[in-house]
Amino acid sequence: MSNKKENQGIVDRVWSFFSSITLAVVVFSVISLTSIVGTIIEQGADPERNIKLLSKFFGDASPTVFRILDSLGFTNMFHSWWFIALLFVFAANLIICSLDRLPRIWNIVKEPIKPLSIDLLNTMPIKREMVLKGKIDNAKGVIESALNRIGFKANVHLQDNGLQIYAERGRYSRLGVYVTHFSIILILIGAVAGIFFGFNASLNLLEGTTSAVAYMRNGKEIPLGFEIGCNDFEVSFYENSDTPKSYKSWLTILENGRPVKINGKEVTEIDVNSPLRYKGITFYQSSYGFSPTKDSLFKFSVTSNDGKKQDVQLKFGESFNIPGTNIMGKVADFSPALGIDEAGRMFTYAEMMNNPAVLVEFTENGKPKYNQWILKRYPQTWRVPDGMVEFKDLWGAQYTGLQVRKDPGVWIVYLGSLVMAVGLYAAFFMSHRRIWVTLKDEKGSTKVTIAASVNKNKAAFEQKIEKLLGGLHG
Amino acid sequence: MDSSQFFGISSIAYILAMVAYIAYLVFRNSTLGIIATTITSVGFISQTIAFFIRGKEFYDIGQMGIMRAIPLTNLYESLIFFVWCLILSYLIIEWKYKNRSFGAFITPIAGMALAFIDISGMDKNIHPLIPALQSNWLLAHVTLSFIAYATFAISFATSIMYLAVTTGNKKSGAYIFWTVTLGIFISILVTMGIDFLTFKVVARTSEAFIKSYLFKATFRSASGLIVLFSYAASAVFVYLVWRYGYVLKKLIESFSISPDLLDDLTYKNIAIGFPIFTLGGLIFGAIWADQAWGKYWSWDPKETWSLITWFVYAFYLHARFLRGWRGHKIAIVAVIGFVSTLFTYLGVNLLLSGLHSYGGG
Numbered sequence: 001m002s003n004k005k006e007n008q009g010i011v012d013r014v015w016s017f018f019s020s021i022t023l024a025v026v027v028f029s030v031i032s033l034t035s036i037v038g039t040i041i042e043q044g045a046d047p048e049r050n051i052k053l054l055s056k057f058f059g060d061a062s063p064t065v066f067r068i069l070d071s072l073g074f075t076n077m078f079h080s081w082w083f084i085a086l087l088f089v090f091a092a093n094l095i096i097c098s099l100d101r102l103p104r105i106w107n108i109v110k111e112p113i114k115p116l117s118i119d120l121l122n123t124m125p126i127k128r129e130m131v132l133k134g135k136i137d138n139a140k141g142v143i144e145s146a147l148n149r150i151g152f153k154a155n156v157h158l159q160d161n162g163l164q165i166y167a168e169r170g171r172y173s174r175l176g177v178y179v180t181h182f183s184i185i186l187i188l189i190g191a192v193a194g195i196f197f198g199f200n201a202s203l204n205l206l207e208g209t210t211s212a213v214a215y216m217r218n219g220k221e222i223p224l225g226f227e228i229g230c231n232d233f234e235v236s237f238y239e240n241s242d243t244p245k246s247y248k249s250w251l252t253i254l255e256n257g258r259p260v261k262i263n264g265k266e267v268t269e270i271d272v273n274s275p276l277r278y279k280g281i282t283f284y285q286s287s288y289g290f291s292p293t294k295d296s297l298f299k300f301s302v303t304s305n306d307g308k309k310q311d312v313q314l315k316f317g318e319s320f321n322i323p324g325t326n327i328m329g330k331v332a333d334f335s336p337a338l339g340i341d342e343a344g345r346m347f348t349y350a351e352m353m354n355n356p357a358v359l360v361e362f363t364e365n366g367k368p369k370y371n372q373w374i375l376k377r378y379p380q381t382w383r384v385p386d387g388m389v390e391f392k393d394l395w396g397a398q399y400t401g402l403q404v405r406k407d408p409g410v411w412i413v414y415l416g417s418l419v420m421a422v423g424l425y426a427a428f429f430m431s432h433r434r435i436w437v438t439l440k441d442e443k444g445s446t447k448v449t450i451a452a453s454v455n456k457n458k459a460a461f462e463q464k465i466e467k468l469l470g471g472l473h474g
Numbered sequence: 475m476d477s478s479q480f481f482g483i484s485s486i487a488y489i490l491a492m493v494a495y496i497a498y499l500v501f502r503n504s505t506l507g508i509i510a511t512t513i514t515s516v517g518f519i520s521q522t523i524a525f526f527i528r529g530k531e532f533y534d535i536g537q538m539g540i541m542r543a544i545p546l547t548n549l550y551e552s553l554i555f556f557v558w559c560l561i562l563s564y565l566i567i568e569w570k571y572k573n574r575s576f577g578a579f580i581t582p583i584a585g586m587a588l589a590f591i592d593i594s595g596m597d598k599n600i601h602p603l604i605p606a607l608q609s610n611w612l613l614a615h616v617t618l619s620f621i622a623y624a625t626f627a628i629s630f631a632t633s634i635m636y637l638a639v640t641t642g643n644k645k646s647g648a649y650i651f652w653t654v655t656l657g658i659f660i661s662i663l664v665t666m667g668i669d670f671l672t673f674k675v676v677a678r679t680s681e682a683f684i685k686s687y688l689f690k691a692t693f694r695s696a697s698g699l700i701v702l703f704s705y706a707a708s709a710v711f712v713y714l715v716w717r718y719g720y721v722l723k724k725l726i727e728s729f730s731i732s733p734d735l736l737d738d739l740t741y742k743n744i745a746i747g748f749p750i751f752t753l754g755g756l757i758f759g760a761i762w763a764d765q766a767w768g769k770y771w772s773w774d775p776k777e778t779w780s781l782i783t784w785f786v787y788a789f790y791l792h793a794r795f796l797r798g799w800r801g802h803k804i805a806i807v808a809v810i811g812f813v814s815t816l817f818t819y820l821g822v823n824l825l826l827s828g829l830h831s832y833g834g835g
């Protein structure tokens with residue numbers, strides 16, 4: 001018996017500890033302050049960098065300070081046990097605090113407005129009086145329609161020597177705060193689900209290759225359960241500038257070596273803000289790189305002067321023919337980013353394919369005829385004396401950098417966000433407004449007594465009531 | 475007419491409005507008040523038109539649809555949008571509270587900011603967007619964040635004013651707090667102004683500006699002498715604000731602004747800003763990050779600082795309503811909230827590194 005009582009004492013004490021607002025205010029402060037430290041110490045970085053940073057404040061002691069901070073988890077703070085514990089305390093505080101108060105609020109929320117006695121009406125924060133010409137029935141109609149106009153649905157209660165009209169709005173908005181708090185819990189649940197049942201990896205795929213795995217930050221392989229292939233990757237630029245306009249990859253999903261159709265297509269185009277989703281795994285365009293091999297293919301579309309057209313693809317050093325002529329072209333040089341300096345000399349200004357160009361040597365019957373740089377982005381360079389050589393792509397030389405993620409919790413997080421938006425709207429932009437209008441016969445006229453209450457933003461409601469009264473006179 | 479002419483009209487209008495508001499306060503003549511409001515409204519309408527024209531110019535260049543045409547991509551546009559939000563909020567306050575006293579404080583800020591943007595030679599060109607920034611979520615995120623920043627800025631101003639009118643003793647903690655904060659705040663604004671004038675900024679994005687130019691003419695100058703002088707000048711300035719802070723108190727009192735009104739305005743602005751910031755700053759930001767990087771939350775410094783700011787304002791709301799904090803204590807929390815907001819916007823880029831530099835291009 002006594003044992004049970006003691007237990008209850010502990011439960012009660014734990015409960016009241018977690019339901020206190022003081023704890024909430026303390027937790028807000030502690031999370032904020034530690035987070036500040038977490039943004040100053042670079043997270044998950046090379047120790048050298050942080051020691052250098054710390055030496056600005058601590059001088060020679062910085063390696064020691066670093067070791068202390070490191071052992072306390074500050075170098076990977078947001079994943080450290082104590083920060084996670086802090087978030088749990090926050091969540092427990094939020095849940096218990098809300099549960100503690102919910103019954104009281106729920107009692108208010110589930111009770112619709114009732115007619116009240118004069119004594120109670122006198123305690124209401126907003127009170128007005130006026131006299132209307134005409135009988136009660138007339139006044140009743142006027143007031144009902146006035147209430148209707150400001151969105152209140154009137155109820156009528158007959159009482160001795162007159163009647164009471166009463167109405168309310170936004171009763172459920174009182175729950176807004178709790179909905180907001182609940183949404184935070186939802187978001188935390190979603191985040192935890194993501195951490196436990198998902199992964200975050202990356203994958204670099206050269207054009208023309210496939211992979212069945214992605215790689216974690218620490219190099220660990222994550223099997224995808226299918227294969228993904230990159231058919232092509234393209235950066236496009238704004239006209240005459242090196243400001244990238246889009247990064248696009250064309251990807252194919254393969255199951256047992258066979259392409260799978262997604263939205264009716266075997267090849268899916270992705271770019272930075274539109275990823276590819278398949279079987280709960282999402283592929284985001286996140287970076288790219290240039291790493292040509294000797295198998296990379298130059299793709300041209302060649303047209304002769306009399307309009308014969310042919311698409312060709314060839315490796316470095318190989319030749320093609322301008323259709324209907326004896327002229328052969330050979331790729332003799334390549335630059336991923338050809339630029340021209342003030343002196344008119346050509347040079348390569350970037351490691352990436354910002355402005356790919358090929359030098360083509362043309363021969364007729366084996367005799368050199370002319371050379372020309374052909375630039376992918378500049379059609380005016382495609383024209384050669386004996387036709388048009390459009391440089392379409394160097395394929396198999398770029399890789400696309402994909403962020404590969406599985407996060408089964410993300411929908412809970414989104415749902416939580418939606419719930420939060422609703423909750424905040426109710427908490428800040430709605431209020432529970434109640435109004436009671438008592439009508440009494442007074443020598444052929446009607447005496448109108450208005451009493452009203454609102455749980456916040458009293459001034460706005462008073463204004464509305466003034467307006468309503470103004471309308472009655474007119 | 476192009477957008478810059480309309481911007482010009484609005485900056486002149488705001489300066490004229492300032493004169494009218496001050497005249498109104500001095501002579502207490504209601505016609506002057508109406509004139510002041512009218513001029514401000516004209517400036518506001520003109521700025522709105524300019525905003526649309528710039529949107530159209532942007533649309534013609536970007537060719538990426540209406541939603542991508544909202545001009546909010548660089549420092550120039552952000553500042554102009556900020557001024558626009560400020561004036562809009564002011565007009566709403568004037569209308570709701572039937573009180574024109576704040577006009578004399580707000581319109582000069584707006585007018586000077588616009589004039590300054592004009593003379594500083596800040597880059598006004600329209601630049602196309604890099605891929606990571608081509609997102610409607612980002613746009614909603616940036617727009618709503620700026621609206622929230624404007625409400626927080628107003629709550630900062632009103633809470634500083636609150637502290638100014640309710641403190642008198644130079645030795646009291648609250649007095650020292652508000653004078654030092656205001657002193658540092660103005661020093662930072664002035665030094666930023668010097669940067670703009672010195673470098674005629676050509677950086678495309680606010681990120682790039684902050685990284686490469688901010689305080690480079692003063693606190694971060696290459697010359698040690700200038701650095702020393704900058705710090706000394708700021709320290710002297712802070713001292714002067716502390717020494718003569720009571721002047722502000724007299725000024726506010728002469729404009730017959732009551733502490734209760736200031737406290738109420740602080741709360742109202744936070745009550746509007748908080749949900750907007752939650753939705754626009756945190757939620758839309760997370761959705762954008764999710765779409766662009768495949769991670770809705772990665773604890774990078776900018777995200778973390780947004781969260782810190784959010785916690786400070788949550789602290790404000792809970793302390794006010796549940797712990798019954800009033801007066802100096804709660805006003806100080808409101809000031810800290812805006813300091814945190816500013817750090818989220820400027821300090822993170824300046825002092826800390828992070829994923830967001832990806833957006834800087």
Ligand code: HEM
Nearest residue numbers: 019020021024090093094097101177180184427788791795
């Ligand atoms: C950062 C997380 C939190 C957010 C965004 C949040 C949001 C809110 C909001 C918007 C309100 C309404 C304030 C107003 O009326 O102006 C509120 C009230 C309240 N909050 Fe929180 N809250 C958070 C955390 C907490 C925690 C951890 C507790 C736990 C102790 C808590 C307890 C309360 C209580 C008891 C109320 C008043 C409820 C009522 O009026 O009946 N909140 N909260």
